[in-house]
Amino acid sequence: MKPDMFKKPVCILVGLGFPAEVRSVMDAYRHLVEWPVSLRDTAHSVALKACSSALRGETEAETARGLFAAFAEKHDMFASETDPIVASQIQCESDPHVH
16 A cells, blocks of 8 residues: 555545545645645644655554544545445446446
């Protein structure tokens, strides 16, 4: 496993509420960099700094994951894994045999 990979992905809602799995520090970093400047706050700043630090090898990937998950939850982007609709959509997207 790559050092920036999360042990467990963070499932967030993107676009029009579609679920996406953030599997690594780089994925989280990309989401944070693309976050609109006008909506950036302390949670964003902390998560972005943690991801930058993890990418440099100064912080554990799981630390960055936790802060990214907290940011996502604060901004109502966090998709509950217990949500059956979200879970089925993720399964369908990741399973090529399900149409």
